[in-house]
Amino acid sequence: MFKYVMTSLKPLHTSRVICRSNVGEIRTYATLPKRFYKETNILRSEGKFEVTLDQRKLKTPMGNVFAVESEPLALAVATEWNSQKDKIIQTKMHLTTLCNTVIDNPNHLNKHDIVNYIVNYLDTDTVLFQANEDEELLKFQVMQWDPIIEWFNNRFEANLKKSIQMDIPPASDQDKNLLTKHLMSYNFAAVNGFMYCVDTLKSVVLSLACTERFITPERAVLLSRLEEEYQTGHWGRVEWAHDLSQQSLQARLSAAVLFVHFNSQSNKIQSKTTN
Known part of the structure; x- marks a missing residue:
């Protein structure tokens, strides 16, 4: 129905890769953001579980604190972030994307x-x-x-x-x-x-x-x-x-x-x- 892409603690600044095709057309592609944190963890706050990256709270694309009611879910999301290597591949972090969709509810669905x-x-x-x-x-x-x-x-x-x-x-x-x-x-x-x-x-x-x-x-x-x-x-x-x-x-x-x-x-x- 819709796909909602996540972001991290702060806007991820992306540079552009410029490619020129054989017909002379110039196309630009956003480069993958680099991993900017060393450790992931979870903490409990007001009955919910939050994910931290280097002790800083993860936030959703709309700036809300990333908080879920299930501790195993929070651990799974932290694992998704921890599994990223040099680059952050957002499209492969499905649990994070689902959580962001629920928290932000960008389409205002009930x-x-x-x-x-x-x-x-x-x-x-x-x-x-x-x-x-x-x-x-x-x-x-x-x-x-x-x-x-x-x-x-x-x-x-x-x-x-x-x-x-x-x-x-x-x-x-x-x-x-x-x-x-x-x-x-x-x-x-x-x-x-x-x-x-x-x-x-x-x-x-x-x-x-x-x-x-x-x-x-x-x-x-x-x-x-x-x-x-x-x-x-x-x-x-x-x-x-x-x-x-x-x-x-x-x-x-x-x-x-x-x-x-x-x-x-x-x-x-x-x-x-x-x-």
Whole structure:
């Protein structure tokens, strides 16, 4: 639905790399910001957990103090920042991005807005529309996708219908109401995580199957790319393209699943006291 990029404690000053193409066109690219801190840590303040970089508090792009309610989530975000090498690659810090989106809420959304977005995605869900022009591909989709649809219907007492004609609504109002009730039981942060899953997989069914631990993130990504996997099985795989794309989606999805779980329960790590 939207992507929100983070910043650090202060605006990251970026220089520009100027490249000249063969046709004489000049293009400029922002260079990656250098890592400007040595250590990351977390601290507790007013019942929430903050991330520090060299004892200075991390802030969101809108200048808010970066504070979350889950201690494991704060530790995971600190680990993201600590894992940066000489350069800070913001696009690979998915948990930080999700937290910034929840804290700043740049699009001024409420929980009901996000739940509606997710539920209405059922109308174009990847696994509910199967091929009818390729018999072999259709058999492959039936074998791989139908068990996931069956699990979804059993788990949520729904009655989703797959389509091979592209003209039959796969979800009834009753199905949508059931899913709405389920998602509204989560907090605002968690439903942001669900939305991140759906945008990554283009499927509500696969997203719920993954967050409910029926399938792994790796399996969910493969199922979301089923037609592409089918085609590469026939025509070959370009490692630098297909593999990198698959790994990028797995990283995004894994972060979103963690984000949902971290925000769905009270997570605090108790330090052991020594006598």
